[in-house]
Amino acid sequence: MHLRRRGGVYHWRRKLPHSVASKLGKWELVRSLNTSDRQVANTRAARLVIASEKVYNLAMTDKKITxxxxxxxxxxxxxxxxxxxxxxxxxxxxxxxxxxxxxxxxxxxxxxxxxxxxxxxxxxxxxxxxxxxxxxxxxxxxxxxxxxxxxxxxxxxxxxxxxxxxxxxxxxxxxxxxxxxxxxxxxxxxxxAEVLGYGSSGRNSDSGQSQIKLSELSGKFIEAQIRDGKWQPISKRNNVPKLNKFIEMVGDIPADNVTRNMIRDYRDALDDMGLKSSTIGQRFKVVAAMYNWAKREGYTSIDNPLKGLAPRDDCF
Structure with a gap:
């Protein structure tokens, strides 16, 4: 550490050890002391020494979080x-x-x-x-x-x-x-998963049954489609009402509790509403996509309950 006079004004300079310099990205600290008085410069330099020690300690103890x-x-x-x-x-x-x-x-x-x-x-x-x-x-x-x-x-x-x-x-x-x-x-x-001792998908590891309800599963599915870039804004506007209607008609029950007979009732109810087979098929595709995604992500344990139950022209 030393003082240097430039243009009549004292400057403080301190070289940094390599271990500190590599962390801070600079090899020395330089500050103007804004005075031409040697005694004042010494006092201000002493304060900078104390401050620089804190910088050193912080740099050396900084832990990069993983x-x-x-x-x-x-x-x-x-x-x-x-x-x-x-x-x-x-x-x-x-x-x-x-x-x-x-x-x-x-x-x-x-x-x-x-x-x-x-x-x-x-x-x-x-x-x-x-x-x-x-x-x-x-x-x-x-x-x-x-x-x-x-x-x-x-x-x-x-x-x-x-x-x-x-x-x-x-x-x-x-x-x-x-x-x-x-x-x-x-x-x-x-x-x-480890906080309450349950499986990673929200299933109780003892019973093997999914605890996630359809409304929660739907929310996660929608978020994933948007974040993964698979849904554009128009896709969300078109598909979210289909998922909401499915939950309304089947009930907000655990996703693994949906049976194929419940899906048949859902299909027949849509048919009774006078919807075309192609329209019913579109609704089935959205719900089926959610179940396929949920199985891959570990949120459900059952196979897709809609498989093969869509109107004949739209079976998948």
């Missing part, structure tokens, strides 16, 4: 968040809501479920739009607790932010079911 660590952070957060939620509700008075204000005449469970649905909707909206701002504060919190330094403009930060959105989405889905007294619900997002 995909495995990102997933591990999200899984750990989800597990702890579910445990904390369980602890809160363990001591919750019968007449009190856990997640929202509750009026004396309101059912606290209904109030909580509606509030959780709102949170779910916001999280899914953020995921669908890749709006990682929704999870930024949470990301800062978990990074601090795990002692990681991640540039908030880096790809790693973006990936972690999105993974945390997925964790939050799982959290709301699970606590909504538990608030209704349903503890059989498993993980749907395969990333968090």
């Amino acid at each position: 995909s495995e660590q990102i997933n591990g952070i999200a899984c750990k957060w989800l597990k702890e968040a579910l445990e904390q939620d369980e602890e809160v509700r363990l001591h919750l008075p019968v007449s009190q809501a856990a997640y929202a204000e509750c009026e004396p005449d309101d059912d606290p469970v209904d109030v909580d479920v509606e509030q959780i649905k709102l949170y779910q909707s916001e999280t899914k909206e953020a995921l669908s739009r890749n709006d990682i701002r929704y999870s930024k504060s949470l990301v800062k919190e978990v990074l601090a607790s795990e002692d990681f330094q991640v540039d908030d403009k880096s790809d790693e930060d973006k990936i972690l932010s999105r993974v945390m959105l997925r964790a939050v989405s799982e959290f709301y889905r699970i606590i909504k079911a538990r608030r209704l007294g349903d503890y059989t619900v498993g993980n749907i997002d395969p990333l968090f």
Whole structure:
């Protein structure tokens, strides 16, 4: 470290060790001290020495976060968040809501479920739009607790932010079911398969039966088609109503519980509505595509229940 005078003004300069320089992308630190007075320059230089030591320490202790660590952070957060939620509700008075204000005449469970649905909707909206701002504060919190330094403009930060959105989405889905007294619900997002000890597709590993309902499966299928570039906006406008109508007619039941007889009833009901065979076939193709995708992705265990049951001209 030394002072150098340029044009009557002192400058501070310090060479960087190779190990630090390789991380910072520069071989020395140079700063103007904005003074021509030697004594003032020495005082300011001493402050810069202290500041530069902090830079060194940060550069040497910076840990580049890996995909495995990102997933591990999200899984750990989800597990702890579910445990904390369980602890809160363990001591919750019968007449009190856990997640929202509750009026004396309101059912606290209904109030909580509606509030959780709102949170779910916001999280899914953020995921669908890749709006990682929704999870930024949470990301800062978990990074601090795990002692990681991640540039908030880096790809790693973006990936972690999105993974945390997925964790939050799982959290709301699970606590909504538990608030209704349903503890059989498993993980749907395969990333968090180990958190509750369920299979990667959301199936209970003991029963082998899918827990994912048609509405949830439909949402994941739609998102995947858009993200994978298989659906254009017009495809979404045309196909989403077909999926919604199928769920309305069959019922929002677990996807693995749909039987071939139920599909026959669905087909006959469409026929009774006076729809052409080609129109019914188009509806079948969309639902069949969802089931084929779900089987590949591990969300369902049954074979496509629509196979061979479309109107004769549209069998597949």
